[in-house]
Amino acid sequence: MAYISNDMFVRIKKAGPRTYLCIVESYREGKRIKQRTIANLGRFEHLQQSGQLDALVRSLAKFSERIGVLSAFKEDQSLSCWAKEWGNLLVFRRLWEEMGLAEIIARIQKRKKVEFALERALFYTVLHRLSEPGSDLQGSRWIERVYDPWRPGLQYHHFIRAMGYAAEMKEEVEEELFHREKDLFCRELDLVFFDTTSIYFEGEGPEGLAAYGNSKDYRPFSKQMVVGVVMTRRGKPLCCEFWPGNMSDIESLKDVVRKIKERFSIERVILVCDRGMVSRENISFLEKEEFGYILGVRLRKVKRVREEVLTCPGRYRGVAENLRVKEVELEGERYIVCLNPEEEKRERELRAQLVEELKAKLATAPSSLITNRGYKKYLKVRKDSITLDMKKVEEEARFDGKFVLTTNTELSSEEVAVTYKNLLQVELAFRSLKDVLSTRPVYHQTAENTKGHVFCSYLALMLLIELRRRLKEEGEVPSWPEVIRDLRSLQAIKISIDDKSFLLRSEFEGVAHRCFMAAGVKPPPVISQM
Numbered sequence: 001m002a003y004i005s006n007d008m009f010v011r012i013k014k015a016g017p018r019t020y021l022c023i024v025e026s027y028r029e030g031k032r033i034k035q036r037t038i039a040n041l042g043r044f045e046h047l048q049q050s051g052q053l054d055a056l057v058r059s060l061a062k063f064s065e066r067i068g069v070l071s072a073f074k075e076d077q078s079l080s081c082w083a084k085e086w087g088n089l090l091v092f093r094r095l096w097e098e099m100g101l102a103e104i105i106a107r108i109q110k111r112k113k114v115e116f117a118l119e120r121a122l123f124y125t126v127l128h129r130l131s132e133p134g135s136d137l138q139g140s141r142w143i144e145r146v147y148d149p150w151r152p153g154l155q156y157h158h159f160i161r162a163m164g165y166a167a168e169m170k171e172e173v174e175e176e177l178f179h180r181e182k183d184l185f186c187r188e189l190d191l192v193f194f195d196t197t198s199i200y201f202e203g204e205g206p207e208g209l210a211a212y213g214n215s216k217d218y219r220p221f222s223k224q225m226v227v228g229v230v231m232t233r234r235g236k237p238l239c240c241e242f243w244p245g246n247m248s249d250i251e252s253l254k255d256v257v258r259k260i261k262e263r264f265s266i267e268r269v270i271l272v273c274d275r276g277m278v279s280r281e282n283i284s285f286l287e288k289e290e291f292g293y294i295l296g297v298r299l300r301k302v303k304r305v306r307e308e309v310l311t312c313p314g315r316y317r318g319v320a321e322n323l324r325v326k327e328v329e330l331e332g333e334r335y336i337v338c339l340n341p342e343e344e345k346r347e348r349e350l351r352a353q354l355v356e357e358l359k360a361k362l363a364t365a366p367s368s369l370i371t372n373r374g375y376k377k378y379l380k381v382r383k384d385s386i387t388l389d390m391k392k393v394e395e396e397a398r399f400d401g402k403f404v405l406t407t408n409t410e411l412s413s414e415e416v417a418v419t420y421k422n423l424l425q426v427e428l429a430f431r432s433l434k435d436v437l438s439t440r441p442v443y444h445q446t447a448e449n450t451k452g453h454v455f456c457s458y459l460a461l462m463l464l465i466e467l468r469r470r471l472k473e474e475g476e477v478p479s480w481p482e483v484i485r486d487l488r489s490l491q492a493i494k495i496s497i498d499d500k501s502f503l504l505r506s507e508f509e510g511v512a513h514r515c516f517m518a519a520g521v522k523p524p525p526v527i528s529q530m
Contacts, residue, residue, distance in 0.1 A: 012044055013037070019044040021053070028517070031474070084147035086505070087490025087512050088131050091519045095463050096123055098520075104176045108169050117152040121162040122456060124154070129460040131488055136160060136453070147492035163444065163452030170455045171263065174239045178264055191233040191419060192260070193272045196252050198224045198245065199454065206447040211245035227454055228252050230260065233422060235465060239263070240458045242451050253277050254285055261289070270294060270409055272419060283406070292409045294420050297335070299399050309335045310398055317414070323421070325413045336405040338417045344401025351396065354378070358388055470518035471511075478511045486510035492524075503528050
């Protein structure tokens with residue numbers, strides 16, 4: 001049995017009527033933290049009454065350089081030479097290595113005869129995205145604030161060159177990761193989730209990649225690129241793909257289906273996609289490629305769904321506390337109508353409140369409502385009057401709390417509904433990719449460097465998801481800002497006393513220690529001589 005020592009401390013222990021002063025050590029055994037007595041210092045009452053307790057403390061302090069250094073530092077903070085971030089590097093370096101990224105990239109680096117520390121440059125880029133997102137120039141300066149005694153000499157131009165190499169090795173890294181866990185992936189790949197987003201450029205952007213298109217950033221006047229991510233049913237990223245900014249969701253879906261089959265030799269897949277992917281052409285393509293699918297359908301824009309599917313009679317069946325389903329089949333096509341009762345109630349109440357507001361405004365200032373998009377759809381505007389359209393209000397009520405799916409699988413209605421709800425994993429991943437990791441805006445001027453830049457964000461996303469997964473297994477579900485804040489707060493502090501240099505580890509804050517446990521990282525000693 002392997003034991004990992006964590007720390008020692010003094011504790012009062014009772015044994016019947018007697019009380020003893022003991023030195024106790026905490027250690028980790030598997031996933032559990034245990035304690036054991038290292039030394040018994042004697043009866044606490046006798047030590048205290050005889051004055052031996054104070055003498056013992058003074059004696060320990062005299063011979064303990066560690067206690068002396070810590071005491072000196074607490075009394076005089078100016079002894080510090082520098083303080084650098086440490087916790088984030090220790091945790092994410094372990095995940096980076098355990099997932100195989102260090103080994104794969106180092107092997108590619110050796111084969112390509114790259115003369116600088118490419119693997120380290122990419123790791124620091126990924127760590128920067130996780131910790132303090134910004135440009136590659138900012139990242140090259142930021143690493144000076146992170147404690148890594150093995151950090152090679154890297155300059156800004158190395159990080160720029162690393163982006164080009166990252167683009168070149170992207171597919172090889174993804175496929176190598178896939179084959180390392182092929183058995184696990186294959187068990188999960190009966191279902192894959194796919195979604196896209198857009199990332200805008202400052203200026204013209206790289207030729208061949210930057211183009212005007214449907215901006216999901218609500219920046220229609222900025223050129224952009226389209227990024228797609230494929231994930232397994234458990235939220236494990238499989239691959240990411242890049243397209244020019246004018247690529248439609250329909251075309252990106254076709255492209256990613258072909259690549260999944262070609263790159264990973266996967267034949268039986270059920271593809272789960274959001275409503276933007278649905279078209280008659282896409283459905284025909286998926287069936288031709290013999291892909292199963294579960295697709296969301298736009299309620300208001302698809303006439304058949306709006307007028308036929310939603311109006312079909314039938315009783316809903318309960319799937320979960322906040323999810324009910326019923327199945328509708330029209331001309332051989334299978335639809336699953338899903339209802340969230342809580343959301344239905346919320347939307348009904350909001351609409352009732354809106355109607356009351358409209359009635360009040362119509363009585364006082366009706367002309368001010370015409371330009372308000374939220375109000376306008378419920379109004380009848382004539383040449384000489386503005387009135388409330390109650391028919392439209394009643395029609396909108398049909399959509400309350402509902403979403404509709406179409407599928408060609410043999411899964412039950414309940415399974416289809418629950419599977420589609422898991423698409424939220426991909427949506428959360430995109431939120432992390434764009435908002436937490438701040439991939440955007442992109443300043444690179446070449447297509448290859450831009451792809452490498454986004455691929456590094458994808459690798460950061462993989463580490464983020466892996467740490468979240470491990471924390472969840474430990475029963476922890478902290479927010480990402482909380483995780484990264486607490487990890488960054490764990491610092492390495494260099495102090496100098498009497499011509500000797502010491503390295504101090506700051507105290508764990510918040511969820512930092514739990515992150516270390518989840519990643520399997522042994523905490524560094526509180527103090528060590530440099």
